[in-house]
Amino acid sequence: PEVCTPEAPYELAEKIRASIVVLGPLLSRFGYAKVPLPGGDDFGSRPIDMHIKGFEALGATVNIRHGDLEARADRLVGGRIALDYPSVGATENLLMASVLAKGTTVIDNVAREPEIGDLIDLLTAMGAQIAGKDTSTLTIEGVDTLHPTEHAVIPDRIEAATYAVAVGLAEGDVTIKGARLEHMDMLAEKLAEMGVHISAVDNGVWVTSEGRPRSADVSTLPYPGIATDYKPFLLTLLTVSDGVAIVTENVYGANRYAYVAELSRMGADIRTEGHHAVVRGVPRLSGAPIKAHDIRAGAALVLAGLAADGTTLVGDAHHVERGYADLVASLKSLGADVEWEEPAGDGRWNQ
Structure with a gap:
């Protein structure tokens, strides 16, 4: 379905801890994104600092206001990002943001879960240029657009x-x-x-x-x-x-x-x-x-x-x-x- 708004609705975001991972693709597409802070499972702190630092390294301005995470950037610009921890969510978010950024992005200490490799396969099929699958460092050459594709998600x-x-x-x-x-x-x-x-x-x-x-x-x-x-x-x-x-x-x-x-x-x-x-x-x-x-x-x-x-x-x-x-x-x-x-x-x- 067509995505027509850069703002994720609270009634959906509150139900899932992964709500923040839509921030990257929305920001790349619209130049602005607003996502409620993550909800979902309650078992300890899930810091979002790595997400914020990563977006800022790509040229975005990020603020937290009234329980929402807001990010702005006319167009993201490639940069070097070193994750403090191999976070799956941060890796996914920054990967999806950087595929449309201008120039080259290098992300160090990325997560290597099978789901990351599956996401890379999907993005590559859509026209993204990503090197380093199944390693701890990803290198992304930004492209202007992605195109639709069909993809079978790996088993859970x-x-x-x-x-x-x-x-x-x-x-x-x-x-x-x-x-x-x-x-x-x-x-x-x-x-x-x-x-x-x-x-x-x-x-x-x-x-x-x-x-x-x-x-x-x-x-x-x-x-x-x-x-x-x-x-x-x-x-x-x-x-x-x-x-x-x-x-x-x-x-x-x-x-x-x-x-x-x-x-x-x-x-x-x-x-x-x-x-x-x-x-x-x-x-x-x-x-x-x-x-x-x-x-x-x-x-x-x-x-x-x-x-x-x-x-x-x-x-x-x-x-x-x-x-x-x-x-x-x-x-x-x-x-x-x-x-x-x-x-x-x-x-x-x-x-």
């Missing part, structure tokens, strides 16, 4: 990880169609330590479980390390493992352990301290009323219900809806006893 590796961990919790033998093992190598290695095995097949990946999971320490890192979005699933798997494990959050910090209290209500033995969680496995969890705090933690709590005796009721499940096309249908297709309920108020998952 986080969704694939959700189902892989479900196999570890409930045991079984599952093929995840479309998933790419090369996008989840480190996860596959970590799951293998726990007794869950992922192997490539012609149409996706094949996941099998040895039985009760083994304990294994987990540390999150930027790609190609263990993604922070994998951590809630892995921690949930560890709650019923045979042993003790230490989980360390190196990306977002202590605020991304909010769901631990919910797992504890189900009988999990977890102690948190700062960026770390010590997980002592128990034989089984017990169903309980619990609450989702964000997309991945919410999905992890649904998975916890698979390893629990009795009924698990997950409130505030609208978070989970934002990250999955239909998690209930997918889990039901694997034999899970899970239903979606619509009470008077927020929806809930009922396991």
